[in-house]
Amino acid sequence: MTDNPTNTTADATANTHAPAAADLNEHPRGAAPGKPGDRAAFSFETITRLPDAADGKGKGGARYGRTGIIHTPHGDIHTPAFVPVGTQAAMKAVLPESMRDLGAQCLLANAFHLFERPGEDVLDAAGGLAKFMNWHGPTFTDSGGFQVMSLGVGFKKTLAMDVTGMKSDDIIAEGKERLAWVDEDGVTFKSPLNGDEHRFSAEISMGIQHKIGADIMFAFDELTTLMNTRSYQEESVERTYRWAQRCVAEHQRLTEARLGKPYQALYGVVQGANYEDLRRHAAEQIASLDFDGVGIGGAIEKRIIGETCAWICDAMPENRPRHVLGIASVDDIFACVENGGDTFDCVAPARCARNGAIFTRQGRYNIKRAQHKFDFGPLEEGCDCYTCAHYSRAYVDHLLRAHEFTGFTLATIHNERFFVKLLDDIRASIDGGYFEEFRDESLAHFYGK
């Protein structure tokens, strides 16, 4: 049905002697009994770079958008790539087999949620995240920082938020009890599951993420919002840098100590909100440390999302892959790809699907509107996903109204395929030299401009 990314020519050429993808859970690349993971099993190679342009947002008109391949112990990721989010080591209502069938190359799970349930020791004993959830491919975990911090500020993660209202460092969403407190060493928080008090720090996050065993992990950072004051943002960037240094040291110690495990790559996270000088400063700090890649995180104003990526890429070595954390929308994806983003995670396709919001090239619509009740066409004309090949709008509408789990399944498969294919098509447009045309046409169709 869809291209299997592990069967493309580039992959076959690069890994002629590598075991088949299905064997990488049993024999990950770069893992040998009694030895630390071989760091050479993780690398990034650039395939095509977007040419510099008069309106390029990087230094001297540089444009950092590119295609490439991230090699990991559990397989390759052809970039730019979409990273579906399976928070608790599961895609809600969709099997990993279906995610592979719809073309997903990798998945991201949440260190904080897995720490709470079932506990990182279970994943370690299972042989790591990928094997535990029967996912044959690369995996990511985020550090848990965002989830822990969001207990404190009461805000949902928003990458592209509007700046409104006054600034304050101590905003709690109305009706919410504060559950997290930041200090120099880490964060103390109360579990939303059972109210137990826990500590998270750089070392604790690294310990948890090593046991979870994803191919790509993120350093523990302090998340701020656009509501925080400038002086707090400055403090936070420096604190995140000190935590980043501790993460690198602990990560190196654990890599040496945990023998026989595949190498896990560590990305440093650049904060700095919407301040150019702070973002550049934070990017230089993170670039100076021995990270394998970079996470572009925190609150960013939508209007400068492309610029923010470019400021960070100005400081970053070319061979470090760049992940944009928690992307929100189609136009943000284009802006971030053009300015250097390689991978993008997003909860929207699954979350929207469960509410009946369906993504198509012509924009989003809600399938639960009355006009779809007798509509026996596919969710999207021309879509190659399993749902559109076999089921109608009327049926999916019925299932969602009846709260049938298969409704979630079918709608999620379509929406995840939409984003996976969007990034696949963007990748092809960069390699084919028609990125600008594809971007303009896609945005015009999606937003009806």
Ligand SMILES: [Zn+2]
């Ligand atoms: Zn579809």
